[in-house]
Amino acid sequence: MKGQLPKTLTLGMLQDRLTTIRQEHQVPTWAPVKVELNGMSFQLNTGNFAVTDDGSLALELSLPDAAVAAIAYALEHPCESPMEFLRCWNEGNFEALRTEWAEVPAEVFIGADPLHQQSGGAR
Structure with a gap:
């Protein structure tokens, strides 16, 4: 040990x-x-x-970059309408992202969605 x-x-x-x-x-x-x-x-x-x-x-800690996380998610999940996902993110339609793409990681919202709650894993 x-x-x-x-x-x-x-x-x-x-x-x-x-x-x-x-x-x-x-x-x-x-x-x-x-x-x-x-x-x-x-x-x-x-x-x-x-x-x-x-x-x-x-x-020396830094917050994740929400735009990079959104693009990475869209590239990793091409069968789930990646352009629509990015369009919703770009327009700030975060509720649609939560509804249509349930597995979206929190990093996609941190810093981009002003209503995102960081504690407790809530999205």
Whole structure:
């Protein structure tokens, strides 16, 4: 189990691990870790998460791009009228998207639909 991080991390645990790495001159290994802020889940990785020398956490998180998510969904589901889907999204007819395409991911609405609720997985 050496090298694996527990599911719940505390600042003290991270500081202890960083000290151990420095002492043993190890290269840190990363296990998938997610953090949730305001009901949105973010994957932490070496590109967006760091522990500074003073033990502070540095996070660089960004919201998903709704337009990219909408185009990706339309391309992945071509049998479900992708042009109509994109037309509804472009016109802001998000209710039609929810009604006609039940499997649309939340990323399609985040930042585009002013009525979208981010917490609790509601769309």
